[in-house]
Amino acid sequence: MTDPEKSNECLIDVSKIDEISYKLDDLTLAAIACGNKDHQPVLCLHGYLDNAASFLPLMQQITQERNLLADKYVIALDWPGHGHSDHRNVGAHYHFFDYVSDLVALFKLNNWPAIDIVAHSMGAMVASAFAAAFPEKVKSLTLIDSFGFICAPVEETTKQLRHGVLSRIKTVKSSRSFTEDTAVKARMNVSDLQIDHANLIVQRSLVAVKPELNRKTAEEGASTLYRWRSDSRLRTVSLYRLSLVQGQQLFSDISCPLQLIYGDKGMDMVNTGLEQYSSCITNLTITKLDGGHHVHMEQTQELSSLLSEFLSKIKTSV
Incomplete structure (x- = not known):
């Protein structure tokens, strides 16, 4: 895809990273993984409109430093409708709590015991709700920004309900095609991603258009054209929001060790969240790093060290 000479693209050793999948009842979830599959899993959950590739830099760091998480099998999941995972069925939508149901099904399929979860952005919110409702399944929880x-x-x-329903009516699947460079620029316009990190996420988010169209563009000297893999229904507005009291009640039921790692230039919601939710948690470790919302892609060495230390403390305390 993107020529590495045109950017500072991350060089990821994919030979140490496996493509895997999980067949649930109604859809197949894709994932990437590194480490020994016989070891206990660490499940990584990405944010909204990202995909499993947002954890590739962390996986690269882990595979380079053999003493880091050497006894763990690190799995980064593509949420439904994202990356290489299936879209939800016709007529379905992407309700927030449905992602919690997806995790329950995934754990049941794999017969996982309580495991460690590392989650970013939207994935962190889903993981928080999951840890509250199913504490027996979560050994520790690391939230990123x-x-x-x-x-x-x-x-x-009422306003939220109206807005959500109308957004579904307006949603039309786009047939527009574009070059990878255009897609990377579009992704960077709506985020604080660096170009090399945007490349990683975008490459897993695209699918090439029909071969006959690509032949035509090749004859004309143009680049291969792509479309987004992600489900257009992801962009609809939620029909409901939790109230602050409901959110605090959920958070108060998180009983596992909890770690927050966030960027000093990340989302404002982190500082607001600390004001509104930190009093609900008794077992909380907080670390602020130099970085933005995707700090887990920017500060992989620091993050992997923090994660290794956090999980080691939990292991020795058990």
């Missing part, structure tokens, strides 16, 4: 939930005042319930 996300703390709490997206909430709304109860007075806005």
